[in-house]
Amino acid sequence: MKEAARQIRRASRALWVTAPVAFCFLASAVLLSQTLKYPKPPDPKNGKQIFNSGCIACHAADGKGTPRSIAGFELPDTFPDFTRCDQTTAEPNSAWKDVVVHGGPSRGFSQIMPAFGELLTSGQIDDVIGYLRQFCTNKHWARGELNLPRALVTEKAYPEDEVVISTAANASGAPGFTTDIIHEQRFGVRNQIEVDVPINAQDQDHTWYGGVGDVTLGVKREFFSSLRTGSILSLQGSVIAPTGNKNRGFGTGTTTFETFAAFDQLFPTNTFVQFQAGAELPRHTDIAPQTVFYRTAVGQSFAHDHGLGRLWSPMVEFLADRDLVDGAKTDWDILPQMQVTISRRQHVRANLGVRTPMNNTAGRPINVVFYVLWDWGDGKLTEGW
Ligand code: HEC
Numbered sequence: 001m002k003e004a005a006r007q008i009r010r011a012s013r014a015l016w017v018t019a020p021v022a023f024c025f026l027a028s029a030v031l032l033s034q035t036l037k038y039p040k041p042p043d044p045k046n047g048k049q050i051f052n053s054g055c056i057a058c059h060a061a062d063g064k065g066t067p068r069s070i071a072g073f074e075l076p077d078t079f080p081d082f083t084r085c086d087q088t089t090a091e092p093n094s095a096w097k098d099v100v101v102h103g104g105p106s107r108g109f110s111q112i113m114p115a116f117g118e119l120l121t122s123g124q125i126d127d128v129i130g131y132l133r134q135f136c137t138n139k140h141w142a143r144g145e146l147n148l149p150r151a152l153v154t155e156k157a158y159p160e161d162e163v164v165i166s167t168a169a170n171a172s173g174a175p176g177f178t179t180d181i182i183h184e185q186r187f188g189v190r191n192q193i194e195v196d197v198p199i200n201a202q203d204q205d206h207t208w209y210g211g212v213g214d215v216t217l218g219v220k221r222e223f224f225s226s227l228r229t230g231s232i233l234s235l236q237g238s239v240i241a242p243t244g245n246k247n248r249g250f251g252t253g254t255t256t257f258e259t260f261a262a263f264d265q266l267f268p269t270n271t272f273v274q275f276q277a278g279a280e281l282p283r284h285t286d287i288a289p290q291t292v293f294y295r296t297a298v299g300q301s302f303a304h305d306h307g308l309g310r311l312w313s314p315m316v317e318f319l320a321d322r323d324l325v326d327g328a329k330t331d332w333d334i335l336p337q338m339q340v341t342i343s344r345r346q347h348v349r350a351n352l353g354v355r356t357p358m359n360n361t362a363g364r365p366i367n368v369v370f371y372v373l374w375d376w377g378d379g380k381l382t383e384g385w
Pocket of ligand 1: 050051054055056057058059075076077078079080091095096099100104108109110111112113114116128129
């Protein structure tokens with residue numbers, strides 16, 4: 001009983017040392033920010049007039065698109081139905097604006113979608129996009145602007161349709177690497193499932209061993225999101241199955257329940273902060289200790305062509321882990337990195353960084369971490385280049 005009380009005290013201490021800083025940050029963020037900045041606020045009424053003269057022939061008055069027979073062209077299977085919130089909310093306004101200004105091919109879409117950059121002013125295009133947004137009437141869908149660049153370790157709050165292949169390789173100590181194959185899939189308005197299969201390869205006394213690690217199955221739910229304030233909050237619960245070989249160091253040897261909260265904040269300057277805090281609770285604590293973790297990623301996105309082109313997102317993560325056992329210290333790592341969009345559609349992206357332990361460095365190697373992700377909600381892997 002006393003031990004349990006001590007553990008809870010320790011866990012809360014570890015989390016709450018950083019919490020006040022985070023809280024001040026967030027409070028100011030929520031009070032000050034207005035995520036989408038315009039020279040003048042978009043006027044959907046004006047947007048409707050533009051839509052009715054320039055877009056209606058193909059996109060139809062109801063925003064669902066003109067039937068194939070009338071359109072006179074073969075509708076691409078990515079042709080948007082603007083009333084379908086599940087298809088449209090994940091797209092940030094910048095993606096649409098790029099297509100309206102430069103035409104479909106600018107994001108690897110059909111050339112049937114014309115370029116309007118010479119016909120309409122930037123403000124008129126913002127107005128018509130404001131009008132397009134009114135076709136989706138369910139406001140519970142989190143907007144794609146809140147889908148911040150994925151950090152290498154910190155999990156984000158936005159529910160995703162994504163496949164990620166992420167590798168961490170030892171840059172010091174014995175050679176070895178772990179590749180995580182991660183599948184994330186949305187269901188319903190706010191939920192997402194996640195499967196993470198780690199594959200290990202390690203040089204142990206000059207012999208290479210390989211094997212699957214502990215497989216994670218998780219469910220995430222978004223609880224709050226606001227485009228106005230730029231904030232999104234989610235909770236996740238996961239089961240980590242002891243599929244990895246404990247003797248080889250590829251697994252913990254016990255089923256573990258993991259839970260975390262993720263809160264992301266986007267600022268009008270395209271600066272962003274992502275927070276993730278949680279705990280890992282093994283079923284058999286005599287085999288593996290309970291741990292708490294706290295992660296944060298701070299970054300900034302840049303895109304040329306007034307925010308419509310290729311997106312570069314430098315970030316730095318601060319990662320804290322602590323075993324809930326007597327005398328354990330919090331391990332701190334720092335992980336600077338750069339994410340960049342590879343495909344024109346920005347649905348294929350890569351990220352590279354170096355994870356360096358800041359303290360308790362014994363037995364904790366420096367890691368080079370790399371991922372490639374494919375946001376399959378945005379199109380096939382072969383499309384959008
Ligand atoms: C000549 C027919 C045509 C006209 C006119 C037209 N569009 Fe399109 N639009 C298309 C087609 C076709 C696509 C689908 C392209 C694809 O998926 O390959 C499309 C796609 C789009 C998309 C979706 C891009 C995405 O990310 O999925 C947006 C936004 C859009 N159009 C806005 C507009 C606006 C605004 C106007 C009027 C100013 C307009 N379109 C006029 C044919 C047209």
